[in-house]
Amino acid sequence: MVIINYVVMCLVFGTTFLAIKIGIDAGAPPFFSAGLRFLAAGLLLFIWMVWKKQARFSLLLHKEMWITGLCLTFGTFSTLYWAEQHVTSGAAAILSATGPIMILLLQATVLRERVTGKALLGCLLGFAGVVLLVFPQVSITVSLFWLLGCVAILIGELFYSSGALYSKRVIQRFADASPIALNAAQMIxxxxxxxxxxxFTEKIHPETMLAPSAIGSLLYLIVFGSMVGHTIFYWLVAKTNPVFPSTWLYISPIIAMALGAILYREAVSWPMAAGAATTILGIVFINADTLRQMMKRPEKAKELVCPVQSRT
Structure with missing residues (x-):
């Protein structure tokens, strides 16, 4: 189930960079469209969970919800949406791929947790693979706003990494609450x-928000990007660790490359193929311990079942 959800999440998130870019290019105000996306998705999910009697409105009164929302949603996407006005989606994908590395560095320096050399090597390989994969397609126009956009994305990834680590503690503290409800609360x-x-920063023009491309981008991001993708991300953090689900940032450029080759018959160069292979190798290194533990669980279950069966 973990692997299936991980694959679905990667497929969804692999298309969100493009969906964000389509909405912004249509003239949708970045902060307004991002806020509408997450507030709508969060409210729909939370009301559904309350109706299913798997959440209570009192959950919204805990400070942990707004701290997580400040990091995972506000800090990450305010910077990304603003930056994609000045930075290409390919460059945004490369800069966003620093997320798993930042998580490992924060674990080692701030939380004083042990980080294996294999995991660090995997992060570096994954990042190198993303650069090989995407960089040949990135057009760089150096300007002040381009530089500010790059810095903004890196700051957003710092928020994202902090939020991913903090959310693991929130999930443990609210063990009785569904990860879906916790994710919905932070999105609200x-x-x-x-x-x-x-x-305070934007002028809203209704005609731009009603453009077909803007509406399509917003609906896709609400339903798939937030309600599906972010819920699965939160669930994977609860079931594994903050680094494992964050490696979608390495997979998304591979998905973009594959879609381009299949749908638009775009050429795949040797550096791009090498980048995809390097990225996959890096993900295997990062998640080696997690995958080994997942494989051991069925064996342990068999060990528990077999003695009972032998007595009957």
Whole structure:
């Protein structure tokens, strides 16, 4: 189940960079569209969980929800949406691929947790693979706003990494709550903060938001990008660790390359193929311990079952 959800999450997230870019190019205000996306997705999920009696409105009163929302949603996407006005989606994918590395560095320096050399090597290989894969397609126009956009994405990844690590503790503290409800709560707070930011920094033109490409981008990001993708991400953090689900940032450029080759018959060069192979190798290194533990669980289950069967 973990592997299936991971694959689905990667497929969904692999298309969100393009969906964000389509909405912004259509003229949708970045902060407003991001806030509307997450607030709508969070409210729909949370109301559904309350209706299913798997969550209570009192969950929204805990400070952990808005802290997580500040990091995972507001900090990550306010910077990304703004940056994609000045940075190509390919460059954004490369810079966002620093997320797993930042998580490992924060684990080692701030939380004083042991980080294996294999995991660090895997992160470096994965990042190198993303660079090989995407860099030949990236057009770089050096300007002040381009540089600010790159810095903004890196700051957003720092928020993302901190939020991923913090969310693991939140999930453990609220063990009785569903990860779906916890994710919905943080999206409500993060989306609200983005709308407040939009109120003070942007002018909303209804005609741009009603453009077909803007509406299509928003609906896709609400349903698939947030309600499906982020819920699975939160669930994977609960079931594994913050690094494992974050490696989708390495997979998304491979998905973009594959879609381009299949749908648009775009050529795949040797550096791109080498980048894809290097990225996959890096992910295997990063998740070697997690995959080994997952493989051991069925064996342990058999060990528990076999003695009982032998007595009957």
């Amino acid at each position: 707070y993060g989306g609200t903060a983005l709308l407040v930011l939009s109120l």
